[in-house]
Amino acid sequence: xxxxxxxxxxxxxxxxxxxxxxxxxxxxxxxxxxxxxxxxxxxxxxxxxxxxxxxxxxxxxxxxxxxxxxxxxxxxxxxxxxxxxxxxxxxxxxxxxxxxxxxxxxxxxxxxxxxxxxxxxxxxxxxxxxxxxxxxxxxxxxxxxxxxxxxxxxxxxxxxxxxxxxxxxxxxxxxxxxxxxxxxxxxxxxxxxxxxxxxxxxxxxxxxxxxxxxxxxxxxxxxxxxxxxxxxxxxxxxxxxxxxxxxxxxxxxxxxxxxxxxxxxxxxxxxxxxxxxxxxxxxxxxxxxxxxxxxxxxxxxxxxxxxxxxxxxxxxxxxxxxxxxxxxxxxxxxxxxxxxxxxxxxxxxxxxxxxxxxxxxxxxxxxxxxxxxxxxxxxxxxxxxxxxxxxxxxxxxxxxxxxxxxxxxxxxxxxxxxxxxxxxxxxxxxxxxxxxxxxxxxxxxxxxxxxxxxxxxxxxxxxxxxxxxxxxxxxxxxxxxxxxxxxx
Amino acid sequence: xxxxxxxxxxxxxxxxxxxxxxxxxxxxxxxxxxxxxxxxxxxxxxxxxxxxxxxxxxxxxxxxxxxxxxxxxxxxxxxxxxxxxxxxxxxxxxxxxxxxxxxxxxxxxxxxxxxxxxxxxxxxxxxxxxxxxxxxxxxxxxxxxxxxxxxxxxxxxxxxxxxxxxxxxxxxxxxxxxxxxxxxxxxxxxxxxxxxxxxxxxxxxxxxxxxxxxxxxxxxxxxxxxxxxxxxxxxxxxxxxxxxxxxxxxxxxxxxxxxxxxxxxxxxxxxxxxxxxxxxxxxxxxxxxxxxxxxxxxxxxxxxxxxxxxxxxxxxxxxxxxxxxxxxxxxxxxxxxxxxxxxxxxxxxxxxxxxxxxxxxxxxxxxxxxxxxxxxxxxxxxxxxxxxxxxxxxxxxxxxxxxxxxxxxxxxxxxxxxxxxxxxxxxxxxxxxxxxxxxxxxxxxxxxxxxxxxxxxxxxxxxxxxxxxxxxxxxxxxxxxxxxxxxx
Numbered sequence: 001x002x003x004x005x006x007x008x009x010x011x012x013x014x015x016x017x018x019x020x021x022x023x024x025x026x027x028x029x030x031x032x033x034x035x036x037x038x039x040x041x042x043x044x045x046x047x048x049x050x051x052x053x054x055x056x057x058x059x060x061x062x063x064x065x066x067x068x069x070x071x072x073x074x075x076x077x078x079x080x081x082x083x084x085x086x087x088x089x090x091x092x093x094x095x096x097x098x099x100x101x102x103x104x105x106x107x108x109x110x111x112x113x114x115x116x117x118x119x120x121x122x123x124x125x126x127x128x129x130x131x132x133x134x135x136x137x138x139x140x141x142x143x144x145x146x147x148x149x150x151x152x153x154x155x156x157x158x159x160x161x162x163x164x165x166x167x168x169x170x171x172x173x174x175x176x177x178x179x180x181x182x183x184x185x186x187x188x189x190x191x192x193x194x195x196x197x198x199x200x201x202x203x204x205x206x207x208x209x210x211x212x213x214x215x216x217x218x219x220x221x222x223x224x225x226x227x228x229x230x231x232x233x234x235x236x237x238x239x240x241x242x243x244x245x246x247x248x249x250x251x252x253x254x255x256x257x258x259x260x261x262x263x264x265x266x267x268x269x270x271x272x273x274x275x276x277x278x279x280x281x282x283x284x285x286x287x288x289x290x291x292x293x294x295x296x297x298x299x300x301x302x303x304x305x306x307x308x309x310x311x312x313x314x315x316x317x318x319x320x321x322x323x324x325x326x327x328x329x330x331x332x333x334x335x336x337x338x339x340x341x342x343x344x345x346x347x348x349x350x351x352x353x354x355x356x357x358x359x360x361x362x363x364x365x366x367x368x369x370x371x372x373x374x375x376x377x378x379x380x381x382x383x384x385x386x387x388x389x390x391x392x393x394x395x396x397x398x399x400x401x402x403x404x405x406x407x408x409x410x411x412x413x414x415x416x417x418x419x420x421x422x423x424x425x426x427x428x429x430x431x432x433x434x435x436x437x438x439x440x441x442x443x444x445x446x447x448x449x450x451x452x453x454x455x456x457x458x459x460x461x462x463x464x465x466x467x468x469x470x471x472x473x474x475x476x477x478x479x480x481x482x483x484x485x486x487x488x
Numbered sequence: 489x490x491x492x493x494x495x496x497x498x499x500x501x502x503x504x505x506x507x508x509x510x511x512x513x514x515x516x517x518x519x520x521x522x523x524x525x526x527x528x529x530x531x532x533x534x535x536x537x538x539x540x541x542x543x544x545x546x547x548x549x550x551x552x553x554x555x556x557x558x559x560x561x562x563x564x565x566x567x568x569x570x571x572x573x574x575x576x577x578x579x580x581x582x583x584x585x586x587x588x589x590x591x592x593x594x595x596x597x598x599x600x601x602x603x604x605x606x607x608x609x610x611x612x613x614x615x616x617x618x619x620x621x622x623x624x625x626x627x628x629x630x631x632x633x634x635x636x637x638x639x640x641x642x643x644x645x646x647x648x649x650x651x652x653x654x655x656x657x658x659x660x661x662x663x664x665x666x667x668x669x670x671x672x673x674x675x676x677x678x679x680x681x682x683x684x685x686x687x688x689x690x691x692x693x694x695x696x697x698x699x700x701x702x703x704x705x706x707x708x709x710x711x712x713x714x715x716x717x718x719x720x721x722x723x724x725x726x727x728x729x730x731x732x733x734x735x736x737x738x739x740x741x742x743x744x745x746x747x748x749x750x751x752x753x754x755x756x757x758x759x760x761x762x763x764x765x766x767x768x769x770x771x772x773x774x775x776x777x778x779x780x781x782x783x784x785x786x787x788x789x790x791x792x793x794x795x796x797x798x799x800x801x802x803x804x805x806x807x808x809x810x811x812x813x814x815x816x817x818x819x820x821x822x823x824x825x826x827x828x829x830x831x832x833x834x835x836x837x838x839x840x841x842x843x844x845x846x847x848x849x850x851x852x853x854x855x856x857x858x859x860x861x862x863x864x865x866x867x868x869x870x871x872x873x874x875x876x877x878x879x880x881x882x883x884x885x886x887x888x889x890x891x892x893x894x895x896x897x898x899x900x901x902x903x904x905x906x907x908x909x910x911x912x913x914x915x916x917x918x919x920x921x922x923x924x925x926x927x928x929x930x931x932x933x934x935x936x937x938x939x940x941x942x943x944x945x946x947x948x949x950x951x952x953x954x955x956x957x958x959x960x961x962x963x964x965x966x967x968x969x970x971x972x973x974x975x976x
Contacts, residue, residue, distance in 0.1 A: 032771055050771070052736070052937055070736050098937040133908060135937040171933050174735035183737070187692040194679070204675040206762045206948070208967045209697065209745045210710075210721075212974040222698075223713045224721065226759075227751065227971050233698075233712065240967060243976065247662035248540070248558050249671070256744060257697045263715065271714075274694045283520055283538065420621060441976045445659050449540055449586040449623040460694070479696045479728060483715050486700040488731065488929045 032102075035072040038119045042107040049124070050102050050132065052175075054143070058093035065092065066117060067103070067124070071177045071314065073117045076105060076124035083127040092126070098135035098172070104128040140169040147176045149318050163474060170479060170488055178318045181311035182476055185304065186464045188311075190255055192303040193276050193458075196296045202251040202280070207240035209233055209257060213438045222261045222271075233259035236457055238389075239442050241279035242418060245453045246445050251280040251292075258457070263483050267472045268410060268462060272481040276463075278415075279455030286391070286401045286417035289454035290377060293415065294330035297375065297405065297458075301326050304467060312468065321469020324374050324407075331367070331376040335399065338378055341366050352382035352398060364409020374466075379403045388432040389425060391417035391454075401454070407466035415456020422446040520590075523560040526607045530595040537612070538590050538620065540663075542631070546581035553580065554605060555591070555612070559665045559802060561605045564593060564612035571615040580614070586623035586660070592616040628657040635664045637806050651962060658967060658976055666806045669799035670964055673792065674952045676799075678743055680791040681764050681946075684784045690739040690768070695728035697721055697745060701926045710749045710759075721747035724945055726877075727930050729767035730906055733941045734933050739768040739780075746945070751971050755960045756898060756950060760969040764951075766903075767943030774879070774889045774905035777942035778865060781903065782818035785863065785893065785946075789814050792955060800956065809957020812862050812895075819855070819864040823887065826866055829854050840870035840886060852897020862954075867891045876920040877913060879905035879942075889942070895954035903944020910934040 033047040054068035061080040066073050078084050078092040095101060105124035113120040146161045166173040173179055194204065210231050214221040222233040234240075236258050244252045258275040278296070282288040301324060304312070339349060342359055345366060355363065367376055383392050383400040393399040402416030419425045422443050429436060429443070436443070464476035474480040479488060521535040542556035549568040554561050566572050566580040583589060593612035601608040634649045654661040661667055682692065699722050702709040710721040722728075724746050732740045746763040766784070770776040789812060792800070827837060830847055833854060843851065855864055871880050871888040881887040890904030907913045910931050917924060917931070924931070952964035962968040967976060 030772075050939075070738065100937045100939055133937045133939060136935045139936060171731050171734045172936055174732070174737070180736065183693070184691060186694070190692055190694075191682070191686065194682075198679065203672060204678055205671070206674070206678075206745075206966060208760055208969055210747070210760050210969055210974065225711045226974065227749070229974075231974055243659050244662070244966070247659045248668065249662075250558065257694075259698070261715070272696055272698050284518075445976075447624045448627060448660055449588045449621045451538075451588055451621060478694060478732070481696055481698055486698065486714065486717075486719055488933075 035067065035069040035074050035119060038074050038107060038122050038124070040109050040121045043109045043122065045107050046104065046127070047107060047124075048102060048104050050100065053095055053097050053099050053101060053135075056093060056095065056097060058089070061086070061089060063089050063093040065126075067101075071180050071310075072119065074119040074122065074124060075114050075117050076103065076126050078126045078129065083125070088129070092129055095129075095131060096135045096137045098139060098175075100132040102130040102132055139172060141165055141172055143172070143176050146173055147178050147318050149320070163472065167474060167480065167485065168488070174478065177314050181314035182464065182468065182470075183478060185308045185311045185315075185468070186460065186476060188304060188308055189300055189460060189463055189467075190276070192300045193296065194253070194255065196299040197251075197253045197278070200251065200292065200296075202253045202278070203244075203249050205237075205241070205244050205249065205252045205254050207234070207237040207254055207256065209259070211239075213441070220260050220262045222259050233261075235260055236275060237277050238457070239445075241277055241455060242442075242453065243445050245279055245281055246420075246448070246450045253278050255460075265483060268465075270461065270473055270477055270480055270482055273462075273473075273477065274460035276458040276460055277455065278458075279453060281451040281453045282417075286452075286454045289415070289417065289456075290332065290379065290403060291329075293405070293413065293456055294332075294377060298326060298328060298330060300463070301375070301467070315468050315470070319468070319470055324467050324469070325368075325372060326375040327371065327373045331371050331373050332379050332403075333367070333376060334380045335378060335382065336380070338363055341370075352384050354382070354385040360406065360411060361409040364406055367406075368409075374408045375406065377403050377405050386416060388428045388434060389416075389418050390428075391419050392428075403456075405456070405458075407463065408469065410462065410466055412462045412466060413456045413458045415454065417452065417454040420446055420450040420452055523555065523557040523562050523607060526562050526595060526610050526612070528597050528609045531597040531610065533595050534592065534615070535595060535612075536590060536592050538588065541583050541585050541587050541589060541623075544581060544583065544585060546577070549574070549577060551577050551581040553614075555589075559668050559798075560607065562607040562610065562612060563602050563605050564591065564614050566614045566617065571613070576617070580617055583617075583619060584623045584625045586627060586663075588620040590618040590620055627660060629653055629660055631660070631664050634661055635666050635806050637808070651960065655962060655968065655973065656976070662966065665802050669802035670952065670956065670958075671966060673796050673799045673803075673956070674948065674964060676792060676796055677788055677948060677951055677955075678764070680788045681784065682741065682743065684787040685739075685741045685766065688739065688780065688784075690741045690766070691732075691737050693725075693729070693732050693737065693740045693742050695722070695725040695742055695744065697747070699727075701929070708748050708750045710747050721749075723748055724763060725765050726945070727933075729765055729943060730930075730941065731933050733767055733769055734908075734936070734938045741766050743948075753971060756953075758949065758961055758965055758968055758970055761950075761961075761965065762948035764946040764948055765943065766946075767941060769939040769941045770905075774940075774942045777903070777905065777944075778820065778867065778891060779817075781893070781901065781944055782820075782865060786814060786816060786818060788951070789863070789955070803956050803958070807956070807958055812955050812957070813856075813860060814863040815859065815861045819859050819861050820867050820891075821855070821864060822868045823866060823870065824868070826851055829858075840872050842870070842873040848894065848899060849897040852894055855894075856897075862896045863894065865891050865893050874904060876916045876922060877904075877906050878916075879907050880916075891944075893944070893946075895951065896957065898950065898954055900950045900954060901944045901946045903942065905940065905942040908934055908938040908940055 030048050033049050051067035051069050054066040054073050057064045063078045065076040067076050078089050080086050080089055103126045105126045107122050108125055110123050141161045145159045148160045211234050214232050224231045237254050254277045257272055259272050380399045381402045386400050386402045391401040404411050405413040425443050461473045461476040465473050518536050520538050539555035539557050542554040542561050545552045551566045553564040555564050566577050568574050568577055591614045593614045595610050598611050629649045633647045636648045698719050702720050712719045725742050742765045745760055747760050868887045869890045874888050874890045879889040892899050893901040913931050949961045949964040953961050
């Protein structure tokens, strides 16, 4: 018996007989099996399964389906015979791709491995099939096209899907094995970040995103209408992390959105991204802060390597890349050493010039060649290229106690020892021609005793992109925002 | 020898000799002891400690200090004698309250317990003292006043601090034992929420806060200037959570800011708060969703009860309240039962009327009396009072498959089974006179197969407030935002 119940799903779903909107009360006794659990041990069992129709191919008196749950799929067959009528085969063949179905089926071991499915040793012989949710017949993109590596199948005229089409139809694109793997790994990065810091005694804080004054100078900030006045979106939790340190929380972290009204249309800029932020008081030297952050990154890299191999390999199938390499302890170079390495490679630059993006990438390659690591810290940036709240180097006023961290030659973290004295902070703000009135609350935070402290902000999407060796940060943002994209 | 090094802290801090800005390189061998570890086992040891001056009282040739680290404090003494000169005692007496100092001191067991300190069995005999960061002499509020219970000490003319003064000077107010306890507990709520859901197989997602269209109807939404156009701040991650369900993530959660441009100046409304959001596909009945959420709440309550007793008791000292009670399994009442209980208590209301805030509170008291629980679910709200995307009750079109959850009589979560069919969603949007063009992307998400699903959003600040029996949500928001407050 076949029943089509598409959209009349109410409180109870999965009915045995069709028509009308009267729900049948208890299907709760029907245990649903997961696709990944369909192994030869289940052979000859009659099971229930809920899954999407991944592909469908009718062939005479049979219809071959591939049923999918996230990254797992299994072959299924509806064939005219004892259990299925001709009409049922026809009905099954007409169910649109991406529809969600409930099937009752016999698990059968197969002689020859089914190479195209994740469950290679069994197939399902369907006895009943219900449509739980029907997809429209015309999909905006095909999942198989969306996971095809660039260039592959070009000769056969097989399509790939360009990035804008993927992002315009993100709900479909996120169903691909590649996207499922990327965002499961991203969830893992957040968890590893927090778990590592919690173990180190850090406290999680929640900082406001609507702020009254632009904390970092006023450029590149989004304005919000706030009742009868206006406000800004926080470019970072910087001020609030520091206030928490002044408020005796000692070591804090936060995970949340940060906003940059920068009209940059590059592979690595977003107008909204997720910041993994750290701030901590230190005892004697700001390298205690660097060590705490690099150790956290190393714990993340190890956790990904040890617990997310399936996801890494799934992404690699579509986007091949070298495994991510890191050292223990983390390599720390001084800015002057980096400038020397670049000059040796033919780059012309002054001692206090900032690194351009191409020079950062080149430096990444030089460091990889020399030290065999994809992760390192560049310490002691020239004071002139850092924000006003950066602590100058006590030994050389041209430099500062600040650092960036790099993965595969791209910056993923910027940080520093912060000035914790209101008078010095005022001097530096004046030097940077910042309107003192606008940052009064910030400066006042340091008037009632503030411990020496430092920290940094990590871009979650960049960490995921660079760890996986991807080339566009939009691939690691579920619903990316850039100057030209506000939807979906 | 005494040294005052206040703000000349650079790369290395804690210098042996004062003056100038030449840093002494290695103090890193000086291990700092934590106040909470100062117990009789350390008696007669010479230790180093970094802490704030909590109080200071000079008395002849002696100066009594209380040194504080977060919620822990210890008595310390500088006395003229072998180790300290008259000048040193005078210097110590002049260090302003809230300044941060390094002291070298001998730990001494005391005969009589020091009731006013957390470390009651020892005191410190200071031999050297360094100022690490000096506080301005006039504090905007006194910590002892800020933790005084309402009414206590009124006869002696002792002050308490009103809420606006506390919030205006939040950096100082957050140093109190009460604030330290509240926000350490809040950090725990987030951790328990995520850990419980991760164990249940949920995936953490990051959803955009800048959105192109107001997802929930258009009222109470903040507008953002977005390059040459304008955008909105998300009132909830509702649409994006649901899109993730349509994108096969099956069970998702997120923790992040939500924004409400509501001009409500009450004890429980903020314009920006932290949402703990859940969304999941279910198999047969939306009560699977309710069960998953209530179990998560119960795990949070148990985790707080078992791991945060010190924090709970610290807050109770200033704000006494009854211990939070909950049942297992969680009590679930239907809306009609609640209306009957209220009517029996003399309230006049129609079957389909929404609950007013006073009636919610009254209901909370009635439920507590009858069932002895501070936490329960109210199920099957009238359809008319819920948003357009709420699934109607299949058995009675006046009601819906939606629910609120309450703690101590106040709502902390609103949730529902969502309509997962584009056609029904369109019908309900038209019924609510919503401009279809504006929610096109939302409706389109359900066109390519969507599983039945439901979820809810929890207000973090409310959960903390109500669990602790506090009376204002601003107490559980580090830097609260309301129509009248945008700073600090």
